[in-house]
Every structure is written in structure tokens, then in C-alpha cells.
Amino acid sequence: MKHRLTALTALVLAGLAAGCARDAGTDAQSGAEPAPAAASKVLNVYNWSDYIAEDTIANFEKETGIKVTYDVFDSNEVLEAKLMSGNTGYDIVVPSLTFLSRQIQAGVFQELDKSRFANYANLDPEFMALLAQNDPGNGHAIPYLWGTTGIGYNVAKVREALGEDAPVDSWALVFEPENLAKLKGCGVAFLDTPSEIIPPVLRYLGEEPNSFDEAVIQKAVDRLAQLRPSITYFHSSQYINDLANGDICVTIGWSGDIIQAQARAEEAGKGVEISYVIPKEGAPMWFDMLAIPKGARNVDNAYLFLDYLMRPEVMAGVQNYVAYASANQAALPMVDEAILNDPGIYPTEEAKAGLFTLAVLPPEVDRLFTRHWTTLKTGQ
Numbered sequence: 150m151k152h153r154l155t156a157l158t159a160l161v162l163a164g165l166a167a168g169c170a171r172d173a174g175t176d177a178q179s180g181a182e183p184a185p186a187a188a189s190k191v192l193n194v195y196n197w198s199d200y201i202a203e204d205t206i207a208n209f210e211k212e213t214g215i216k217v218t219y220d221v222f223d224s225n226e227v228l229e230a231k232l233m234s235g236n237t238g239y240d241i242v243v244p245s246l247t248f249l250s251r252q253i254q255a256g257v258f259q260e261l262d263k264s265r266f267a268n269y270a271n272l273d274p275e276f277m278a279l280l281a282q283n284d285p286g287n288g289h290a291i292p293y294l295w296g297t298t299g300i301g302y303n304v305a306k307v308r309e310a311l312g313e314d315a316p317v318d319s320w321a322l323v324f325e326p327e328n329l330a331k332l333k334g335c336g337v338a339f340l341d342t343p344s345e346i347i348p349p350v351l352r353y354l355g356e357e358p359n360s361f362d363e364a365v366i367q368k369a370v371d372r373l374a375q376l377r378p379s380i381t382y383f384h385s386s387q388y389i390n391d392l393a394n395g396d397i398c399v400t401i402g403w404s405g406d407i408i409q410a411q412a413r414a415e416e417a418g419k420g421v422e423i424s425y426v427i428p429k430e431g432a433p434m435w436f437d438m439l440a441i442p443k444g445a446r447n448v449d450n451a452y453l454f455l456d457y458l459m460r461p462e463v464m465a466g467v468q469n470y471v472a473y474a475s476a477n478q479a480a481l482p483m484v485d486e487a488i489l490n491d492p493g494i495y496p497t498e499e500a501k502a503g504l505f506t507l508a509v510l511p512p513e514v515d516r517l518f519t520r521h522w523t524t525l526k527t528g529q
């Protein structure tokens with residue numbers, strides 16, 4: 150395992166360094182003091198949907214007597230809009246690293262006092278060094294889970310639509326208009342986020358996936374406009390059930406979510422076989438980070454929860470349930486073999502070579518992405 154993580158971190162190092170080089174901003178930490186922690190026994194958590202084990206919250210509540218209000222989102226853009234518009238009411242939020250980076254610059258997070266954690270040493274130091282490129286000194290966030298953005302598909306239906314030679318190992322499956330038109334009949338979903346769809350389209354077209362050049366970005370937008378008539382819907386969580394039930398046959402989605410769909414399909418026992426693939430042209434990899442917003446009212450409880458999540462058995466329980474990888478090296482011996490050996494969760498050496506991290510988007514590129522995305526979805 151150690152070997153695997155070491156190889157991965159080398160890859161990540163190269164990727165993060167590239168992303169970091171684009172990020173010319175400074176880490177403008179606000180001098181504001183954290184809000185005084187209320188003594189109440191409550192905690193407000195805002196996490197991604199389908200991203201925690203069934204018993205993680207209940208066990209924490211039982212142990213601490215703290216009542217957790219647990220809300221979910223499925224989009225970095227939605228979380229960011231809340232964070233940027235002021236007090237969210239949440240004590241813990243979970244942005245992806247590249248979004249976290251610019252949110253740190255905007256001063257929305259408290260600086261963490263690591264002396265309050267008993268379990269911090271469980272985190273892989275090599276991993277932490279890499280994350281520090283976007284969160285200086287690991288000052289504002291704890292890694293939760295990481296994964297890739299690839300393709301989930303219904304094996305039988307894709308074969309039926311495209312034949313035995315269907316390019317299931319390539320973005321061609323979903324980025325060639327001709328192929329997607331043939332899949333339209335059995336249902337096609339795309340993640341509802343420009344930040345993770347535009348870069349792989351660019352990579353497939355042979356362009357720099359993290360380009361900030363308007364003319365280059367336009368090439369992805371043009372391709373997406375060609376694909377648009379064959380896309381059934383844009384959504385970032387509905388595809389789990391729809392894939393498992395056979396209501397869609399292909400989606401661009403997140404590794405663990407598609408592997409959850411695969412497990413649900415198996416449990417349902419109706420013969421639906423789902424596969425997840427990291428396309429051979431390369432795919433985005435990302436890291437989701439736990440952070441405490443300024444203005445959080447239950448800071449002591451937030452620290453307790455973060456420390457709880459860093460316990461090996463708690464993190465392994467989460468990983469075994471949601472099928473994502475973590476940066477908790479002490480958890481590895483407790484992670485199921487099926488998870489550790491699934492190349493969709495821990496990519497092979499070959500797949501790793503093609504993975505790329507996403508850039509921290511400057512505001513003007515972010516606005517451009519949003520504008521294009523709205524036009525694509527609504528036609529306006």
C-alpha cells in the first residue's frame with residue numbers, strides 16, 4: 150500500500166504544482182478572531198451527498214451527546230456561493246481543494262489549531278505536503294476523501310447501442326457526438342459542473358485541460374453544444390440511482406458514486422451490470438477538504454468532529470461504505486481489500502499517469518465557465 154501511495158503522491162505533486170503555478174493570488178488571511186464557541190451541544194455539517202457511512206454521525210452523537218444537523222450538497226459551485234455570500238450557519242463544510250484554495254484567499258475559513266487534534270498524525274505526511282501547495286501549511290483544512298471524474302456505464306446497454314467495439318475505455322464514448330447520439334435512447338447524464346466537464350473535453354480534444362485561454366475554452370464549449378441534444382440531464386447525484394436502476398446507461402460522474410451505483414445494482418439482483426472507467430486519455434482527480442468557516446458557532450464541536458473523522462476506524466468505515474480513497478494512512482489496514490484493489494478507487498500505475506488535477510480558476514475564467522454552462526443548459 151505504501152508503495153502505491155508514494156507513487157500516487159509523486160503524480161499528485163506534479164499536478165498540484167502545475168495548478169499552484171497558475172494560482173498567483175496570495176494567502177490573505179484575515180486577522181479576524183474566530184467567533185467564540187457556543188457551549189451548546191449541536192454541530193451543523195454541510196457535506197457532499199452519498200459521502201459518509203450510515204453510522205458515522207450516529208456514533209459521534211452517541212459518544213459525545215452532540216446533536217448533528219447534517220445537510221448535503223452536490224456541487225462546489227453551490228457551496229461556494231453560500232460561503233461567499235456570508236454566514237452559512239455551518240460549522241464544517243467540504244469544498245474540493247481547488248475551490249478551497251480561492252476560498253482561503255477570500256478569507257472565509259478559520260485557521261486550524263492543530264494542537265487540538267489527537268489524530269492528526271494518522272494523515273499521510275507526503276499527501277499533506279502536496280495539499281499544502283493549495284492550503285499553505287495545511288493551515289485551514291483536513292483532507293476527507295479523494296477520487297476521480299470518469300465514466301460510469303451500463304455494460305449491456307452500451308454494448309447494445311454501440312456494439313462489441315464500443316470505446317468504453319475512452320472519452321470518445323461520451324465526447325464523440327455520433328456515439329452519444331446512439332446512447333441517447335438509453336439515457337445520458339453529465340455532472341452539472343463546468344469545472345469538471347470542460348477540462349476533460351479539452352484533454353480529449355488534445356488541448357491543455359486547464360487552459361485559461363478563451364479561444365481554447367471555446368473549443369470545449371463548441372463540442373459540448375454538439376453533444377447537448379443527446380444529453381438527457383445535467384445533475385451531480387441523481388445518476389447513482391438512475392444508473393443502478395437502468396434508467397440511464399451512461400454518465401460522467403465521480404468514481405465512488407459510480408461504484409456505489411454498481412453495488413446498488415448488484416444488491417437489487419436484476420442483472421444490471423455497471424462499470425466505472427478512468428478514460429485512457431486521462432481524467433481529473435480531486436481532493437475534498439474539511440474546513441471550519443469563520444462565523445461558525447460551534448467551533449469546539451467542529452474540532453471534536455474533525456478529530457473523530459481522523460480516527461483510523463472511523464475513516465476506514467467511511468471508505469468501505471462510500472468507495473473513495475482517503476489520505477489517512479493509519480486507516481489503510483482497516484479498509485476492505487475490495488476497495489483497496491478496485492482500480493476505480495485506487496487507480497493503476499497506467500491510469501495514474503494520465504490523471505490531472507484541476508486548476509484554481511481566476512474569477513474571470515470562473516465567470517466565463519458559468520456563463521457558458523448556463524447557455525449550454527438553457528440554450529440562452
Ligand code: N2P
Binds near residue numbers: 199403
Ligand atoms: C459524493 C461526491 C463527491 C465528490 N457524492 C466530488 N468532489
